[in-house]
Amino acid sequence: MKLKKQVTVCGGAIFCVAVFSLYLMLDRVQHDPARRQSAGNFPRSQISVLQNRIEQLEQLLEENHQIISHIKDSVLELTDTGAISPSGHLPFRSANGSWVLPFDGRPTFLSVQPLDCQFALGRRSQTDLQMLDVYSLLSFDNVDGGVWKQGFEITYEPNEWDDEPLQVFVVPHSHNDPGWIKTFDKYYNDQTQHIFNNMVVKLAEDPRRKFIWSEISFFAKWWESADVHKQEAMRKLILSGQLEMVTGGWVMTDEASAHYFAMIDQLIEGHQWLEKNLGVTPRSGWAVDPFGYSATMPYLLKRANMSSMLIQRVHYSIKKHFAATRSLEFMWRQTWDIESGTDMFCHMMPFYSYDVPHTCGPDPKICCQFDFKRLPGSRVNCPWKVPPRAITDANVAERAGVLLDQYRKKSKLFRSKVLLVPLGDDFRFDKPLEWDQQYFNYQKLFDYMNSHPEMHVKAQFATLTDYFNAVYKANGVAPGTRPPDYPVLSGDFFAYADREDHYWSGYYTSRPFYKNLDRVLESHLRGAEILYSLAVAHARRAGLEGRYPVSDYSLLTDARRNIGLFQHHDAITGTAKEAVVIDYGNRLLGSLVGLKRVIINAAHFLVIKNKDIYRFYQTEPFLETDDRRATQDSLPQRTLIELESSPRYLVLFNPVEQERLCVVTVLVNSARVRVLTEDGQTLPVQLSAQWVSAIEMSGEVYQASFMARLPALGLAVFHLYDSADSPMTLRSDTLLRIPGQGQSIRGLDPLPVRSQTVDAQPFYIQSQSLTLGFSGTTGLLESIRRKDDPQEVRVQIQFLTYGTRPSKDKSGAYLFLPDGNAKPYSQREAPVVRVVEGPLFAEVVAHYQHFQQTVRIHNVPGVDGLSLDITTMLDIRDQNNKELAMRLVTDIQSGDTFYTDLNGFQVKYTCPQTWSKSSPLLVLDSS
Numbered sequence: 001m002k003l004k005k006q007v008t009v010c011g012g013a014i015f016c017v018a019v020f021s022l023y024l025m026l027d028r029v030q031h032d033p034a035r036r037q038s039a040g041n042f043p044r045s046q047i048s049v050l051q052n053r054i055e056q057l058e059q060l061l062e063e064n065h066q067i068i069s070h071i072k073d074s075v076l077e078l079t080d081t082g083a084i085s086p087s088g089h090l091p092f093r094s095a096n097g098s099w100v101l102p103f104d105g106r107p108t109f110l111s112v113q114p115l116d117c118q119f120a121l122g123r124r125s126q127t128d129l130q131m132l133d134v135y136s137l138l139s140f141d142n143v144d145g146g147v148w149k150q151g152f153e154i155t156y157e158p159n160e161w162d163d164e165p166l167q168v169f170v171v172p173h174s175h176n177d178p179g180w181i182k183t184f185d186k187y188y189n190d191q192t193q194h195i196f197n198n199m200v201v202k203l204a205e206d207p208r209r210k211f212i213w214s215e216i217s218f219f220a221k222w223w224e225s226a227d228v229h230k231q232e233a234m235r236k237l238i239l240s241g242q243l244e245m246v247t248g249g250w251v252m253t254d255e256a257s258a259h260y261f262a263m264i265d266q267l268i269e270g271h272q273w274l275e276k277n278l279g280v281t282p283r284s285g286w287a288v289d290p291f292g293y294s295a296t297m298p299y300l301l302k303r304a305n306m307s308s309m310l311i312q313r314v315h316y317s318i319k320k321h322f323a324a325t326r327s328l329e330f331m332w333r334q335t336w337d338i339e340s341g342t343d344m345f346c347h348m349m350p351f352y353s354y355d356v357p358h359t360c361g362p363d364p365k366i367c368c369q370f371d372f373k374r375l376p377g378s379r380v381n382c383p384w385k386v387p388p389r390a391i392t393d394a395n396v397a398e399r400a401g402v403l404l405d406q407y408r409k410k411s412k413l414f415r416s417k418v419l420l421v422p423l424g425d426d427f428r429f430d431k432p433l434e435w436d437q438q439y440f441n442y443q444k445l446f447d448y449m450n451s452h453p454e455m456h457v458k459a460q461f462a463t464l465t466d467y468f469n470a471v472y473k474a475n476g477v478a479p480g481t482r483p484p485d486y487p488v489l490s491g492d493f494f495a496y497a498d499r500e501d502h503y504w505s506g507y508y509t510s511r512p513f514y515k516n517l518d519r520v521l522e523s524h525l526r527g528a529e530i531l532y533s534l535a536v537a538h539a540r541r542a543g544l545e546g547r548y549p550v551s552d553y554s555l556l557t558d559a560r561r562n563i564g565l566f567q568h569h570d571a572i573t574g575t576a577k578e579a580v581v582i583d584y585g586n587r588l589l590g591s592l593v594g595l596k597r598v599i600i601n602a603a604h605f606l607v608i609k610n611k612d613i614y615r616f617y618q619t620e621p622f623l624e625t626d627d628r629r630a631t632q633d634s635l636p637q638r639t640l641i642e643l644e645s646s647p648r649y650l651v652l653f654n655p656v657e658q659e660r661l662c663v664v665t666v667l668v669n670s671a672r673v674r675v676l677t678e679d680g681q682t683l684p685v686q687l688s689a690q691w692v693s694a695i696e697m698s699g700e701v702y703q704a705s706f707m708a709r710l711p712a713l714g715l716a717v718f719h720l721y722d723s724a725d726s727p728m729t730l731r732s733d734t735l736l737r738i739p740g741q742g743q744s745i746r747g748l749d750p751l752p753v754r755s756q757t758v759d760a761q762p763f764y765i766q767s768q769s770l771t772l773g774f775s776g777t778t779g780l781l782e783s784i785r786r787k788d789d790p791q792e793v794r795v796q797i798q799f800l801t802y803g804t805r806p807s808k809d810k811s812g813a814y815l816f817l818p819d820g821n822a823k824p825y826s827q828r829e830a831p832v833v834r835v836v837e838g839p840l841f842a843e844v845v846a847h848y849q850h851f852q853q854t855v856r857i858h859n860v861p862g863v864d865g866l867s868l869d870i871t872t873m874l875d876i877r878d879q880n881n882k883e884l885a886m887r888l889v890t891d892i893q894s895g896d897t898f899y900t901d902l903n904g905f906q907v908k909y910t911c912p913q914t915w916s917k918s919s920p921l922l923v924l925d926s927s
C-alpha cells in the first residue's frame, strides 16, 4: 500500500533544465596525525587542481605544476594579510532591493535560449497510427466480448489455410521476477536455480525443444555457481539455438519510472555479461510484464542491434482495437525520427495475460486445458473448471482439433500466417515433471498435426527469434525491416488498464523515497565511472597502476548490478513486498557507500600534485563524504565541516560535460567562515541559519553558500577557514511569517531573524533573473516572472488529497482508484513560512504538518539562475488510504496540449481530452 510509509525528498526544476548533482568531499588529512607524518608537510603543498579532460591529461598535469606553486604562494600570502583579491567586490543591494553580484564576466556555457524549449513543436514523423489519435477513436466502453471477454468473436473459413499452411511457433518461457513477493536471492534459491538445473537436462533430451530466457541477473547468478559441466551443457544449448536469450537486460525493466540512464546501463550490464561468457548478442526484445510501455524502449533495443520486440501489458481497449484492425504487429517509430532510421518491429500480444490460458487463442477455458502443469493432481488447476487431459493416442485427434481451432482464431488477428504462442507463466519449469508434462504432451500434438496434411498446419517449439524470422520470411523482407502493408505507429502505451477502470497509474508514485534513492544512485554511478576512468588512465600513464586501487572496479560492477536490479518492474515501481523493498534498499545503500568510496579514491589520486608520494590506505579514506545515511530508509545527513584557522579543503566534482557556475552550500560549525578559491580569491559567502525546527535555529551549525565555477568533468578545490576576518561573508536576511500573535522569535547571534504575523498579502523573492510570488496565506508559490519578460506567469502550487474507494478495490501500490475529486489539503493553523534572502540565493520554506516545501532560486547567471529548486519533504505515515498530491495551476495558454517526459529521454505530448476518455480517473478531477 503505497501510502503507509512515505518519507521523501523530491527535487524539481522548471524551465526545461536538468539538475545535476555534485559530490562534496572534505579533506580529513588535517585530523590524521599518522598521515601527516607519512606525507611530510602534506597537504598544503601537495594539493593541486586538475581540470580533467581525458585528451588533455598530460598537458594539464604540466599546467597544474605551475598552478600549484601559485596557489601555495597566494594562499600563504592571503592568510597573512587578509587581503581581498583584486577581483573580489562585495555583493551589494541595489536601490530596488535586488542583490548585485561581483560577477567575473566570464560567460557560462549553459544558457537558456528562447528556442531551447521549442523542440517539442518541431515536425513529427509520419505514421499510420498516432497513439493520441487512436485514443480519440476509441469509446472505452468495455463491452462483453464473449469467451474473449475484452475482445470479440473470431470466425474463419476452414479452407483459409489450404494454400498456405498455418505455421505455429510455441515458445516456452518462464517469467522470473528478480524480487517481488520474495527477494531476488530467495526466488533464486527456491525456484530459479532449479529451472536452470532442469533446463540443461531437459532441453538436451530432444533437440526439437526450445526455450527463451530474459533476466540475466538470475542467469549470471546460476552460471557463476554452476560447475563447468553444467556451464558447457548450457553453452551448447545456446549455441545450438535451443535456448535463446531475449532482450538480455539485467532485468525486464519498468518503463514508466525508470530513467533512460539506468535502462541503458542495465541493458549494457546484461549484454556485456552475455558477450563475455557466451559470446552471444540478443536479437529480440521480450517484455511481457512491465505495466505499460515507453517509446524509449524500442529506440534502445534498436540501438542495441535488436530487430524485433514483443510487448504485452497494453490497455485492453487498445488491444481490442489493434486486434480488430490487425495492427498488433507494427513498426514502432519515434515521434521525432523523421528519417525513420530507428523503426522497430513490434509484436503486441492480443489477450489479457502471458499465462497459458491467454496465449493459445481467444478462449481461456480451452487454452487452460493445454497447460499441462495443471493436470489433475497438481497444485494449480483451471479456474474455468475444465482440467487439462494428458495427450494419448485415443484423444490426440480430438485435442489437436480443439487446439488448432484456437490457433486459427488467434491467427486471424495477424497479417501473416505465422503464429506466436507463448507457453509459460511466472516461475514455471522449476520441476522436472513440468518439463515432461509440457514437452511430451505438446510434442504429441505437434506430431499429430504435422502428420495430417488436411489440417494445413506446421507446429513446433520455437524461440522468439525463430518466430520473428518466419514472419519476415513469409513477408519476403529482411529481419527488422517493415513488411509491406504493416502499419507504422508512434506514441507509447501508458496508462495501462487490465480491466474495467483499473488504471495502473498508482505505481508512478508508489514509494517515492526509493524512486528518489534510485536517482541519487544513478548520479553517483555516473560520477564514479567518470572519475575512476580518469584516475586509472592517469595512474597508468604515471606508471602507478600498482599503487592505485584498480580493484575499485568491482564496486562499480556491484553498483551497476544493484541499480540494474532496481529497474525491475516490481522494484522501482514500488510494487514489491516490504521485506523485498528493504532488501533492495540495503543493496542500494551498500552501493551508494561503495560509489562514494570509488569517487573519493579517484579524487584523492587526481588532486595530488606529486604522484610520487601517493599512497592508498584502504582503511583511511583520504576524503570524507558529503553526506551519510544511517540506514537504507533514512534521509541523508550532511557532513558538518569543522572549521579551523588552518584550511579545510573542499573538493567539488562536476560530472557534467559543461563548465558550470553554481551555488554550493555546505554546513559549517562557525559563522566566521571564509572561502578561498584555488587561486587564492576570497569568495563571497552567504551565511544562513540551519534550522532545527520551523522556528528554532541551531546555534552550532550554519549554512555557508558560495558560488563555484567548476570545470567540465572536473574537480575544483576550495579552502575553508574559521577566520575572525571574513569580509566577504554576508548574512542572510530571515523573516518568519508565523500564525497568531505573541510568538516572539529571536535569532541567535550573529544571525538576526525578523518575524511577523501572517497576512493575506502576496510576497516576493527575487534574483537577477527571476521574481517569484508567494501566497501570503499558504506560503506556496503563486507566480513566476522572468527578468526580461513583463508578463507574470501564474504558477500556483496547491496541495490536495485523494481518498480511496470505500468498497471493493482500493488504491494501492499498483492502482489509482480515488474516491472522487481531490480535496484541498487543509490544516487548522496557517503554516509557519520562512523567507530567507541573501546575495546568492533566496528561498521560501512552508512548514505544514505533513510536508515541508522549499522553493529556492539562485542568483547566478546561466541555467542555474533560471531554474527553481523545489524540494518537498513529506511524512504521511499517520495517514491511511490517503494520497497527497501537488498540483500546479497555470494561466499558460497551451490549449489542450500538455508536455511531459518519457524516461527523461524524450518529450511526450499529451492531450487531456484523450486522457479523459482513456483513463477517466487520471483527469477525473478536471479543475
Ligand SMILES: *[C@@H]1O[C@H](CO)[C@@H](O)[C@H](O)[C@H]1NC(C)=O
Binding pocket: 094, 095, 096, 097, 098, 100, 766
Ligand atoms: C534592480 O536593479 C539592478 C541594478 O540597478 C538591475 O540590474 C535589476 O534589473 C533591477 N531589478 C529589477 C527587478 O528591477
Ligand SMILES: *[C@@H]1O[C@H](CO)[C@@H](O)[C@H](O)[C@H]1NC(C)=O
Binding pocket: 281, 305
Ligand atoms: C547487428 O546485427 C546484425 C544482424 O544480425 C549483425 O550482422 C551485425 O554484425 C550486428 N552488429 C553489431 C555491431 O553487432
